[in-house]
Amino acid sequence: MKTAAFCSALLTLSLTMGGCKNEKEETDTTKVPGFDISSLDSTAKACNDFDSYVNGGWKKKNPIPGTESRWGAFGILDKENKEVRLRGIINEITELKDRKKGSEEQQIADYYQSFLDTATIEKRGLAPLKSYLDKINAITSLKDLAAVAGEMQKVGVASVTGFGVDADLRNSKVNVLYQGQSGLSLGEKSYYERTDSSTLKVRTEFVKHVDKMFSLAAFPEANPGKTILDFETKVAKLQLSNVELRDPVKTYNKMAFSDLEKLLPDFDQKTLADKQDIKTDTVIVQNKPYLQNLNALLKATPLATLKIYTKWQLLSRFAGFLPKSFDQEDFRFFNTVMRGTKEQKARVERAIRSTDALLGMPLGKLFAKKYFPEEDKKKVSDMIENVRSVYGERIDKLTWMSDSTKAKAHKKLKAFTYKIGYPDKWKDYSSIDIEADKLFENAISASLYGHKEQIEKIGKEVDKKEWLMTPQTVNAYYNPLNNEVVFPAGILQPPFYNRNADDAINYGGIIAVIGHEFTHGFDDQGSQFDDEGNLKNWWTASDRANFDKLTKKYIDYFSGIEALPGFKINGALTIGENVADLGGLTLAYYALEKSLKGKAEPAPIDGFNWKQRFFLGWAQVWHMNTTDEALRNQIQTDPHSPAKDRINGPLPHLKEFQAAWSCAPGSKMVLPDSAKIVIW
Structure with missing residues (x-):
């Protein structure tokens, strides 16, 4: 749990x-033995x-x-809930005609179709990433980097720090801005520190993976895998471990936003926030020493390395929305190497899961209507x-x-x-714009909506429902x-x-x-x-x-x-x-x-x-x-x-x-x- x-x-x-x-229509009446x-x-x-x-x-x-x-x-x-039950719901929706723009039916059907439209995805190649890549290539300073990172964080691209919104731990009725560590591709600092053979293999394969992704993208940078692993290893050394992050007292450091700027003066936090439309005088910082040490690390790191890192984060974030070669290589490392999964699910099954990840509540409404009897609530x-x-x-x-x-x-x-x-x-x-032939833009639209929804909560009362x-x-x-x-x-x-x-x-x-x-x-x-x-x-x-x-x-x-x-x-x-x-x-x-x-x-x-x-x-x-x-x-x-x-x-x-x-x-x-x- x-x-x-x-x-x-x-x-x-x-x-x-x-x-x-909506009201109930149908329930699942399949009988399953209590214990086989x-x-x-x-x-x-x-x-x-x-x-x-x-x-x-x-x-x-x-x-x-x-x-x-x-x-x-x-x-x-x-698997039953998503690949059978949700699949049936989606199939019913895709058969509907005259779906109104902005309706849940239109969003679900068109997003699902956009994920299955592999011909268009292949044809477009990396074109959807061009505007972001141009901004990365144009970076000439750490302040520029903060601006680009802020803009990309709005659509889910990680950097070495990030913002979040939740109830204030010491005043749980009001939402507040949080700032925390981020940006490790392998997920946890132990992957950069352990010296056993299996972890060493993961790091070796990670370098190969990044090199392969850059090669597929025809990016000119040499040895990007080693560059990124070296940089992330330095970042990992500065971060709290997942055990230390469990301490809510240690990670609660409330301060004026202007004081946050002083902790990380070169990686401009005001610019990072402004690019995300964040407006607040107060922030809760997860780890003050991390920010101070990170500022020194960023200053000492060649700007070319930071640009390579930013490109990598962009490419990794959207690999599943790009042509098959990127998608398969992303699966090979993060699923086969990291978790031992031998083969990808069929595209149709992945389309269902991707639709669920993006449009989970509209699908959930239909799911509950069909498969959750009202009397079970009372029980x-x-x-x-x-x-x-x-x-x-x-x-x-x-x-x-x-x-x-x-x-x-x-x-x-x-x-x-x-x-x-x-x-x-x-x-x-309904304001999320979903089109049947634009998978990448659909993901961007949903991410921007979710981001806007979160930052508009800052300073407002928590919705307990x-x-x-x-x-x-x-x-x-x-x-x-x-x-x-x-x-x-x-x-x-x-x-x-x-x-x-x-x-x-x-x-x-x-x-x-x-x-x-x-x-x-x-x-x-x-x-x-x-x-x-x-x-x-x-x-x-x-x-x-x-x-x-x-x-x-x-x-x-x-x-x-x-x-x-x-x-x-x-x-x-x-x-x-x-x-x-x-x-x-x-x-x-x-x-x-x-x-x-x-x-x-x-x-x-x-x-x-x-x-x-x-x-x-x-x-x-x-x-x-x-x-x-x-x-x-x-x-x-x-x-x-x-x-x-x-x-x-x-x-x-x-x-x-x-x-x-x-x-x-x-x-x-x-x-x-x-x-x-x-x-x-």
Whole structure:
């Protein structure tokens, strides 16, 4: 699951869009078993390796498709949602005649067509990039560079710094401008620092990739790959790591915009902002030393190198919208080399996903209308309240927290709000200009719209009804600034939520997901925000010390797990998700137990009692096969532990698991009571 960012993503991120809600028409009534026993591997032992026991059979039957880098419940449901359900919706729309300009139907149909119009894409070549390339070539100073970078950031081209907009962490009712580090092609500084053979291979291939892209573009610069790798390595050394970025206090540096200009005087921040139509007197800076050191680096770097870097960022950003040779080379590096994906999806499937990425909310409105029964909202709402009730009971029973802090934890828990399925209100995106033969311009138009929408929020009240995910997304999130949990319609389907399954399976699935998101409000980051979503300490010093001691133990526990030879899980990076998994499982188990009070004991199903089926439900939502490349990338960049360890990692800490499966002391899936960690 995802936790909403504490500081806004840069304005360079892709736009997701909204549309209008209509009444229900049709729902998906396919029946899926609560748990398929053919997924089991009877040769494995539940108490030694629960993932292998529950999912070993499934893994053997479900090798990773050549078009994927990992294959599991999330990816399979995402494929169904997008490549089947959205495809059907898009096909229906493309058959409509007389689509009104600016209507959602026109935008969806024409964008989809523009992505499939490969003949026009090939014919146009790099012509769509010409105006940007001319501006890059005309750069004669760092101030010129800032102007060009500012203009290109409006359409999603990264630079070494960038701006974003989100609620003020210390005044969550008002939006403010954020400034943060950016610009690493490999995504995280560890890729520029590690010396193991697999990471060295990535860097070697990156150099070849950049050289190839420049060659395809017939750019005259010599050795661009080495030039860019050398420059980005220097930038990486100045940046905070992904672990350090988790600290909302350290990365909150509010100042006058004029003071930001003083930190980076040569890479003119006013020019960078003016070119993005940003008008504000205040900014929250992520890392002051980075800016001061970056200014010195930029001054010491030849302007020719900075121009090569800027060209590369432009080319990389739009590679998927250019002729096939660029698109394929971009896929080869970022998907095959970095993640182990062997082949690209068919153009039609990619057209659907690209349309979804650009026009996700208009498609989401139609998706929810067709595939999310209204009655499921009520069911999920009841589940959420059940989890809230159990969480309150768990807080009362904590032995490491004082009564005064418990009272404030209850206040925050009571203030939790939630969104289910799809937005209650939808935005109007009719001003985005989409044409059936101009793929590049369509992407530009949508990006400019999204950028304008973001900067117009600066200084204005936060819209608490806004969604950060589309309805068809197979995920969920907790937003600390709104103190809310959000569950899109896309994840409220089997195996996560199955209206035909027994309660134990659903509690191990969707209820644990709900508990997971609730627990994010009390993980190492979320616990620093109060009931109103403000970065504000509500803990006593001793209670905070107790909490930090427990999380440190859990960090050390996961840091000892080797996912691949030489690659151990980063416990400090994944602590938020790991705490949320542990909390989600605990809450879901006791919510299920509470729901059964006063009722007859549920009969075993397929030989498993309700306690065992609860844990089967948890394990099946994380069944997954993953390429080694994707796993290495995940360990270095992702705050989520690998799927296998999301199953096996928390279970040894649960006495409920040990009892359900009659695991003897000393089993691999059992820890001594003294080593078990209970946080929430």
